[in-house]
Amino acid sequence: MMDPVSQSCPSCKSSKYNNPQLRLMVNVCGHSLCESCVEVLFVRGSGLCFQCRTPIRKANFRYQLFEDPEVQKEIDIRKKILNEFNRREEDFETMDEYDKYLEQVEEISKSTPF
Incomplete structure (x- = not known):
């Protein structure tokens, strides 16, 4: 089971402890963002990974199932x-x-x- 304290978005720092409805998503490079940050990132249509700067697309994000x-x-x-x-x-x-x-x-x- 995922620990709510350790599950947090590296961009906005929101965690499942503070926000139980937080849903993390993972992109093709393996880095995570919360659903809200993914929406903000793709207002312009494309973006770069927050951690490794890999070009990413919204369609390639999936909900994170594992810690x-x-x-x-x-x-x-x-x-x-x-x-x-x-x-x-x-x-x-x-x-x-x-x-x-x-x-x-x-x-x-x-x-x-x-």
Whole structure:
């Protein structure tokens, strides 16, 4: 369970402790902002990440489900990879071939800098 004190927006410093309705969102670079700050950031249509200055779009923000936004980023990377690399055990003649395939997918997951 997320600790309300540690869940805060790095931009406006609002926390779940002070504002129980606070909803954090995470962008493609893995950094979080509260829903209000996301709305303010995109009044002009585009913006830069508050922490790393990566160009970001409002459409790429998703609600943060985990305390650590890096966990959310890794899950999103894995989902994208599994959409492309979606073969199953039945698609291979031997378990060795399937294991090698899974190892390749894992290597791609680790080396993908989304």
